[in-house]
Amino acid sequence: MRNHFYIYLIITASILVACEKDDLCAETTPTTPQLIISFKDANNTDESKAVESLAVFAIENNDLILIETINGINTDSIAIPLNNDVEISNFKFYKNYSIIDGVIQGNENHIYIDYNIVQIFISRACGFINNYIDLSVFNYDPNIFGTPAGNWISGYEVINPIIENENQAHVNIFH
Amino acid sequence: MLIFFTRTLLVFLIPFSIFSQENIVSTDSVTSKQKYGLRIGLDINKLVNSSINDNYNGFEFNADYRISNKLYIASEIGLTENTEVEEYLNFTSKGTYIKSGIDFNMYTNWLDMQNMIFAGLRIGYSDFYQTINNYTIYDINNQTWGQSYINSPIENKDLSSLWLELIIGVKAEIFNNLFLGFNLEVKRMINSEIKDNIQNMYVPGFNRTFDGSSFGVGFGYKLSYLLPIIKK
Numbered sequence: 001m002r003n004h005f006y007i008y009l010i011i012t013a014s015i016l017v018a019c020e021k022d023d024l025c026a027e028t029t030p031t032t033p034q035l036i037i038s039f040k041d042a043n044n045t046d047e048s049k050a051v052e053s054l055a056v057f058a059i060e061n062n063d064l065i066l067i068e069t070i071n072g073i074n075t076d077s078i079a080i081p082l083n084n085d086v087e088i089s090n091f092k093f094y095k096n097y098s099i100i101d102g103v104i105q106g107n108e109n110h111i112y113i114d115y116n117i118v119q120i121f122i123s124r125a126c127g128f129i130n131n132y133i134d135l136s137v138f139n140y141d142p143n144i145f146g147t148p149a150g151n152w153i154s155g156y157e158v159i160n161p162i163i164e165n166e167n168q169a170h171v172n173i174f175h
Numbered sequence: 176m177l178i179f180f181t182r183t184l185l186v187f188l189i190p191f192s193i194f195s196q197e198n199i200v201s202t203d204s205v206t207s208k209q210k211y212g213l214r215i216g217l218d219i220n221k222l223v224n225s226s227i228n229d230n231y232n233g234f235e236f237n238a239d240y241r242i243s244n245k246l247y248i249a250s251e252i253g254l255t256e257n258t259e260v261e262e263y264l265n266f267t268s269k270g271t272y273i274k275s276g277i278d279f280n281m282y283t284n285w286l287d288m289q290n291m292i293f294a295g296l297r298i299g300y301s302d303f304y305q306t307i308n309n310y311t312i313y314d315i316n317n318q319t320w321g322q323s324y325i326n327s328p329i330e331n332k333d334l335s336s337l338w339l340e341l342i343i344g345v346k347a348e349i350f351n352n353l354f355l356g357f358n359l360e361v362k363r364m365i366n367s368e369i370k371d372n373i374q375n376m377y378v379p380g381f382n383r384t385f386d387g388s389s390f391g392v393g394f395g396y397k398l399s400y401l402l403p404i405i406k407k
Contacts (some may be wrong), residue, residue: 121371
């Protein structure tokens with residue numbers, strides 16, 4: 001009769017060895033939100049105004065990195081990712097963007113975005129996301145940084161300084 | 176998880192069907208003496224796991240004391256240090272735990288045998304800390320700036336958890352007074368103190384926790400020795 005115990009032990013043991021964990025971050029999990037920008041008419045600040053052939057580049061270590069989804073499109077609102085390594089992001093916004101013989105054409109505007117990062121724990125599988133607070137947006141100031149720029153943007157308005165989702169615009173840009 | 180529970184359930188149905196025929200046989204009236212005493216032991220799975228798994232260190236002592244024909248007071252005490260590597264983070268939990276409760280023997284032994292098929296209930300408590308050693312910010316729009324990897328640990332100390340545990344298992348006397356046992360544990364968290372809104376992903380004694388669920392599972396392989404005090 002003792003044999004029954006051993007059979008039982010072996011069966012249970014072998015079944016337990018076969019189980020393994022299945023932790024993957026689900027696609028539907030909220031990710032780190034992007035900054036949502038709305039373009040408005042400088043003369044009539046309530047009206048949306050599309051930018052003709054807009055391209056946005058992130059600036060990192062003097063390199064320009066094109067944001068693939070904003071590559072010469074006509075649009076009155078965009079979503080751009082912020083830099084998660086430092087609490088400052090620099091972008092170049094081009095209006096009437098095109099590339100001729102490998103040279104960028106169009107009107108450029110250097111934008112400087114300042115914020116603080118707040119890390120939010122999501123789950124074992126997804127880890128942490130970032131939210132951003134204390135958002136402020138400026139024209140990159142040539143007096144401080146020593147680079148002249150022919151700006152086409154006339155002003156900024158931070159509507160919501162806390163970036164925790166992508167449901168509505170955080171910043172209005174007037175042009 | 177569903178598959179796991181179904182399998183577990185199946186395993187527990189097997190012994191009952193095997194043993195169900197024995198009642199017919201055991202109708203003789205030989206009197207036998209049952210040993211009562213303190214049984215102490217340790218968990219061999221945790222020992223083996225500690226030696227082969229770089230991410231795990233732990234041991235557990237267990238003891239039970241027979242108070243009636245079918246009822247035992249039982250307790251486990253242990254220490255665990257466990258590191259888990261997930262897709263976006265890597266964390267270590269370290270702490271001690273104690274579990275106390277009863278075991279009820281459902282198996283009618285022949286003569287002087289001491290085998291058990293038992294169900295048990297425990298209340299468990301753990302004091303521990305959880306450190307997130309390093310992590311990568313989850314951001315599906317990271318093509319532009321690249322992944323943000325953070326190597327400064329987040330350490331949460333003085334965490335505690337309280338849970339209830341249902342145990343089902345067997346113990347077989349393999350030599351005189353020496354027992355080998357196997358048991359499965361289903362746990363339900365009663366209270367788990369968290370810090371910085373960070374989930375307690377692994378609790379010593381409770382094992383891993385599941386998102387959006389208060390249940391946990393575990394098992395043990397226990398080697399124990401009976402110090403007989405009385406026979407009756």
